[in-house]
Amino acid sequence: MSVAGEFEALYGAAPEGVWAAPGRVNLIGEYTDFNDGFVMPLALPHTAVAAVSRRADGVLRVHSADVEGGVVRLDVAALDPRTAADAGWAAYPAGVVWALREAGHPVTGADVHLASTVPTGAGLSSSAALEVVTALALNDLFGLGLSRPELAVLAQRAENAFVGVPCGVMDQMASACAIEGHALFLDTRDLSYRQVPFDLAAQGLRLLVVDTRVKHALGDGAYAERRAGCEAGARALGVRALREVPYVQLPDSLARLSEESVRRYVRHVVSDNHRVERTIALLDAGDAAAVGPVLTEGHASLRDDLRVSCPELDLVVEAANAAGALGARMTGGGFGGSAVVLVPEERAESVAAAVEKAFAGAGFAAPGIFPAVPSAGARRE
Template sequence: MTGVESGRWAAPGRVNLIGEHTDYNEGFVMPFALPHTTGATAARRADRVLRLSSAQIDGAPIEVSLDGLAPGSVPGWAAYPAGVAWELERAGHRLAGAELSFDSNVPTGAGLSSSAALEVVTALALNDLNDLGLTPEALARLSQRAENDFVGMPCGILDQMASASCAAGHVLFLDTRDLSRRQVPFDMASEGLRLLVVDTQVKHSHADGAYATRRAECETGAATLGVPFLRDVAYDDLDAALSRLPDPAIRRRVKHIVTENRRVERVIDLLDAGRAREIGPLLTEGHASLRDDFEVSCPELDLVVSTAVAEGALGARMTGGGFGGSAIVLVEEEAVDAVAKAVKDAFATSGYRAPRTFEATPSEGARRVATP
């Protein structure tokens, strides 16, 4: 077998600037990669065994046979890398066993795609160890299918494509229907702006079930309107479409997806025109839609947004699947400290756990970082 014998790979978490829950509706998204990564030190084995360990997880390494993989056969965190191997084999790639040791600084449960980073770094390492020659797009699709079919989480393609193919200094304008994409320069610092991530450190236990419910509601809306996906409902036809939906909850879900796709288009137009400051109100508008129409926010996320905007931020919104996790805040450079302090104080006043705040810098996608 050709391919490298061993090495180290890294795949980042991501922030989604705008375009939430649109990916499984074949809509538009605009993520960028964070500097936070999941690393994998990997070496090929002579047998057909995966030996998986994580610096963040106590306990002995987990060993799984490539010949016995099936959904439900691997519990906990190890299901993500095992699922990637299963999908590669289902795609016709016979793999050698591997030692895979992971180490990550992507915050877990923060809505920053720690699971996608784990999947993509596994896919990239196994691709190189087995000399498969797969593209970043192919690795992203395999990783998404692993999360859908092996782990059982019905996510869209946004997270995996962001981790696999974002470029440093850019936001990725991605059409999830055909995966056509464009790297858009996104250098906030040069314009005197900062984009903060506020991790509420909250993850609600019902999030995964609610995510699946939202996806099913979108599918119901599309079926009722007679279109393949909600992407196919034109913004100009939204009022007419909503009038055909008898269920008020389905109407709200459809409204969010159609208006969110439109917000992505407006943001990309503003960035292309060099008017980055003007995207702020669209971020805040998007949060209101996620809170009121898609109903995936929570009090902690709402508090970040309302406090930041009241303190002078240009805009703010939750990012990720919702029900906890993180918000992003677009702010003038000189107001960073004041906004961060206001949010921290608001959390303390409300009796919430102190949030974690850091600057989001558009960074490089998945890559091999070392080969012994």
């Protein structure tokens, strides 16, 4: 049954519309978004789909085809971050309603039915897809007139202030603003962005996503600790954000930092911003293959300086590169989740097989491997 059909079976009437928003994978630029830095995600074909109708009685009803349990019924006037945990998974769409109302937008309730093909816990922004699809649907239905970046910022606020996860804005911007066949070069300071053509097939290349099946939870404190460390580094260096530390001045800047962990975090963020700039230059020059070593270099920084990798992610990079990949790195928040692997087209299957063999040899669960196809951002279906 379609999402619209499931909605009608649940709520007794057809929805006013159906919307979709994708998950994303980040090519390069990790933990830079909350430091006013540069990122380069692309939208995936995997989407969260929402069938939605307005309500005028202050009631929000949400249901997911992917979560056991019935319809969650909430009072929009009583939505409160202090009790958000009580809503469970429904805190993500409910947080969007809360953020919209907090911003003064007249959202008077809704019936929502959701279904998602974005893998959860894989570092592919399943939560951002839920938030963005809800925000876009409500924007359309209530005639709010918000732009895509404005919807992304409200969705981020839902996750930060309502759900309680201190994520940056990259995930929501990628889901809201990406276009097919392109990567999104985003400056998170002012949300300016450029759509960069990303046709790997034309250069005989493929980007693989390897889902390690190791679940991560960004609300567990490790992400927040690194964010706090980056902010401490910016204060110690007298800048508003680490974005302002020039790469050429990195050694001098590190010498001014006394705390070892802060020094590592600063080194990662400043060097990863530089890696995004190098990647853009290579893509603009038509040399996507040369991005491979930049990815591997980025993984080493995430592993050694930020310390957010795990044995499964490290094994993906090691096994893929040994089997002939051009480069690989973990992507997303880390501690599990996924990696990206850049491979020549003719080696894609053998590299994937090598990763699977390495996982089996290490006694790890079999990974999920699929090509990253740059896809369309949020839209009405």
